[in-house]
Amino acid sequence: xxxxxxxxxxxxxxxxxxxxxxxxxxxxxxxxxxxxxxxxxxxxxxxxxxxxxxxxxxxxxxxxxxxxxxxxxxxxxxxxxxxxxxxxxxxxxxxxxxxxxxxxxxxxxxxxxxxxxxxx
Numbered sequence: 001x002x003x004x005x006x007x008x009x010x011x012x013x014x015x016x017x018x019x020x021x022x023x024x025x026x027x028x029x030x031x032x033x034x035x036x037x038x039x040x041x042x043x044x045x046x047x048x049x050x051x052x053x054x055x056x057x058x059x060x061x062x063x064x065x066x067x068x069x070x071x072x073x074x075x076x077x078x079x080x081x082x083x084x085x086x087x088x089x090x091x092x093x094x095x096x097x098x099x100x101x102x103x104x105x106x107x108x109x110x111x112x113x114x115x116x117x118x119x120x
Contacts, residue, residue, distance in 0.1 A: 015110055023109050027087060047073050061113045069113040077102045077118040
């Protein structure tokens with residue numbers, strides 16, 4: 001059986017794509033889509049990726065109108081949270097680490113839920 005190797009992109013609608021792309025670059029280091037074929041797109045580090053459909057009525061994402069939540073692997077939760085909060089971004093951290101790592105949650109400027117994960 002042929003299998004996919006990972007995500008090649010995540011595409012979604014935005015009210016202001018340019019501003020939202022700039023926010024992700026500024027606060028999370030996600031490079032915007034290149035405007036030419038010579039520039040390389042954002043490169044991920046190799047690591048685990050969880051692919052998990054949730055029940056339609058889950059409240060895990062917060063706003064029940066949102067159909068997805070992006071989870072970003074990070075290496076330094078304390079540093080990332082401090083960086084985001086210094087920029088005025090509200091971040092909620094899990095009170096205790098989970099068996100598989102530390103978690104925190106925030107929203108982008110358009111209200112899309114984001115989860116930060118520092119794996120063990």
